[in-house]
Amino acid sequence: MSVFLDIEYYPKIGANLLEISRKIVVSNKSKWDPPFFIDTETHIDIDEIQQASSDFLHDGIKNLIVLGTGGSIQTLLALKHLSKKKLYPITSSRAVELIECLNETSPEDSVVIPISRGGETLDINSTIGIFLKKGYKFLGLSSKGTLYHMLEKIKCPILEVPDLSGRFAGSISNVGILPAFLLGINIKEFLSGLKTGYKKFMTFNDNPALNFSVFLYNLYKKGFKVVFSMPYSLNLEGSVGLFVQEISESTGKVEKGLIGTFQSAPLCQHSVLEYLLGGTKNVVIPVLWTIGNEEPDLILDSSISYVNKQKAQTIINYQADATFQALLEQGVPSVKVTIARPDEYNIGNLVAFIQSTVYYLCLLLDVNWSNNPKVIIGKEIGTTALKNKSSLEQRKNTREKLAKKIFNQKFFEE
Numbered sequence: 001m002s003v004f005l006d007i008e009y010y011p012k013i014g015a016n017l018l019e020i021s022r023k024i025v026v027s028n029k030s031k032w033d034p035p036f037f038i039d040t041e042t043h044i045d046i047d048e049i050q051q052a053s054s055d056f057l058h059d060g061i062k063n064l065i066v067l068g069t070g071g072s073i074q075t076l077l078a079l080k081h082l083s084k085k086k087l088y089p090i091t092s093s094r095a096v097e098l099i100e101c102l103n104e105t106s107p108e109d110s111v112v113i114p115i116s117r118g119g120e121t122l123d124i125n126s127t128i129g130i131f132l133k134k135g136y137k138f139l140g141l142s143s144k145g146t147l148y149h150m151l152e153k154i155k156c157p158i159l160e161v162p163d164l165s166g167r168f169a170g171s172i173s174n175v176g177i178l179p180a181f182l183l184g185i186n187i188k189e190f191l192s193g194l195k196t197g198y199k200k201f202m203t204f205n206d207n208p209a210l211n212f213s214v215f216l217y218n219l220y221k222k223g224f225k226v227v228f229s230m231p232y233s234l235n236l237e238g239s240v241g242l243f244v245q246e247i248s249e250s251t252g253k254v255e256k257g258l259i260g261t262f263q264s265a266p267l268c269q270h271s272v273l274e275y276l277l278g279g280t281k282n283v284v285i286p287v288l289w290t291i292g293n294e295e296p297d298l299i300l301d302s303s304i305s306y307v308n309k310q311k312a313q314t315i316i317n318y319q320a321d322a323t324f325q326a327l328l329e330q331g332v333p334s335v336k337v338t339i340a341r342p343d344e345y346n347i348g349n350l351v352a353f354i355q356s357t358v359y360y361l362c363l364l365l366d367v368n369w370s371n372n373p374k375v376i377i378g379k380e381i382g383t384t385a386l387k388n389k390s391s392l393e394q395r396k397n398t399r400e401k402l403a404k405k406i407f408n409q410k411f412f413e414e
Helices: 014-030 046-056 074-082 097-105 121-131 147-152 166-172 176-180 187-201 207-219 235-249 273-278 311-328 344-365 375-388 393-404
Strands: 005-010 063-067 086-090 110-116 140-142 227-233 259-262 282-293 335-339
Touching: 005 207, 005 344, 014 207, 014 344, 046 176, 063 121, 063 176, 074 086, 074 166, 074 176, 074 235, 074 344, 086 097, 097 121, 110 121, 110 147, 110 176, 121 147, 121 375, 140 147, 140 176, 140 335, 166 176, 166 235, 166 344, 176 187, 176 273, 187 207, 187 344, 207 335, 207 344, 227 235, 235 259, 235 282, 235 344, 273 311, 282 311, 311 335, 335 344
Parallel strands: 063 086, 063 110, 110 140, 227 259, 227 282, 282 335
Antiparallel strands: 005 335
């Protein structure tokens, strides 16, 4: 099996700076919980997953509807392209996605998997009733709360969700592994790639993840605050979404951190590249994500001689390299991450790389890598407004009063 993950970044980090950064990582490790996510076995019971899934593995089940959001679904989206069945990721009660799912599926050919450890996630609990009313089959992932009791009432199988930081737990628990198994994804290969990745990325010897984190950290100290990812394959967008969530939610606290964002490439070359090349400097770090051998790929027919008979992904990779070079020519520190192919093993390796990078970056920033204390603020505001049936005008008035209280009258003049 041909396996590799390559990272190319400029400007290079010198040996002295790497050593200084390594010492910061070592010094800060004891402040926070150890990285549970490198344990690829303890939180997964394959036999239990197979037993719970047995009623839904026949050919009649063609669709998997996953009700989950954030960490509950992002790892699964990194594997979505490997699915043998149709996946409908329902992350909230947005009407368009719900209606499309209901129009294209039926209770006879689908299974619904709601995911929420605490069982109180509004985005999940607000949609589950639609599928219950129509008679869909359920397989639950929850440990307590409203969702758990709803699932108990309908007597559907329920598997535990471990009390771990969700965005890091999907790859090594029922949260990501059970739905991936039902989708026909080779979870053993994924876990093998994950395990192999951590053996490399959780050491201090020739470690690409540590190098990447040191690169990002030292740019952060120079004022860079945005990491803009450019995935040059649809098969990478789920993994890049995981990177965006983890770098934003893990580093962004106590008034520190970087925010992640992305747009599909090469589309982004025609929408945001002008800013990256000619706009405000020393703010954005571009990260290009590419695949050496795309699966599937096809040969192009073209009247353009240098395009004709080339593989489609070859043309994409030439564009990626050209963009990378153009960024460097304009003095923009940039990164290119490449995996060999988008199979289960290599995606496992990539997820290990992403999570190791974010973990090291948090230690360098001296922030807790696993928590997200501010997220609950908006959730509580929304729940209270719903319970009180606050009108649109009332909600606007509340915001106006709050803004007057929080922001100085001369905010824009200071």
